[in-house]
Amino acid sequence: MSLTHIDEGGRARMVDVGDKPDTDRRATAEGMLLCAPETLAMVREDRAPKGAVLTTAELAGIMAAKRTADLIPLCHPLPLAKVVVLILPDEALPGFRVQADVRTRGATGVEMEALTAVSVACLTLFDMLKAVDRTMVIDGIRVRSKSGGRSGDWQSQ
Template sequence: MPKLSHLDQDGRARMVDVGDKPVTARRARAQGRLSCSAETLALVEEGKAPKGSVIATAELAGVMAAKRTADLIPLCHPLPLSKIDVAIAMDLSLPGFIVEAVVRTEGRTGVEMEALTAVSVACLTLFDMLKAADKGMTIGEIRVTEKEGGASGAWQLPR
């Protein structure tokens, strides 16, 4: 069974010491979904959402959230992020939105948590901006889809 890196020998939570790890280029991509009614999606597509520019606001919220990940997740290291890209696409087949974030840094630890935080907050922002029109929305399938860098190298979610 793999050892959990954030627990010490007594089972207490601890921040991992990354001081001896080499600085390398790190990148992570995460994705999530917000499902809503077709009518709600049409409101956004037609620019008639009650709170304005839904997608642009949620993308910006995701960028801002990635920068604050260490303030939100207790054992995350604060990282100097070199790139945060959050993109939201409407998906008529859901119906709803596909949210994707790509985060990069040069550092001693990965940026998976920053990418996941960006996606999560972007989805929450979509929900907040659309809840007046659709109280039955769901957020889900938030996951890392790929990562690069560090000792474990590249990884991609199997398709």
């Protein structure tokens, strides 16, 4: 298998997708922020010092997905049709499960946009809660599924 972002001379290059047909593309990603049970309770009870933690982090994730090409070298800027970021409190972790669902119609996939959305949502949670919990850990960020394009559909186990 060869790397598509490296040319014959070993230099980084943007992949030419100009001849690829536009298809419906979708990717989902997930991650989590682990925290102290007291921090989770504080957010659930709307007592966080910085306000609407979950709403702010979800919005940050959406905004980040839209800016992925500005953040990741060699990513193509894509017209996103849909970005949904959902943050769910989970007592079992304890912490928050973060999910992103991204869709477009184009010549390249949206896995990076979904991963960026989850990453920035987790970072925003961390930023908004770091004053009350120094033990937080961001973990498990990964692509859950993708569809569309030449390589077809894929789903993690």
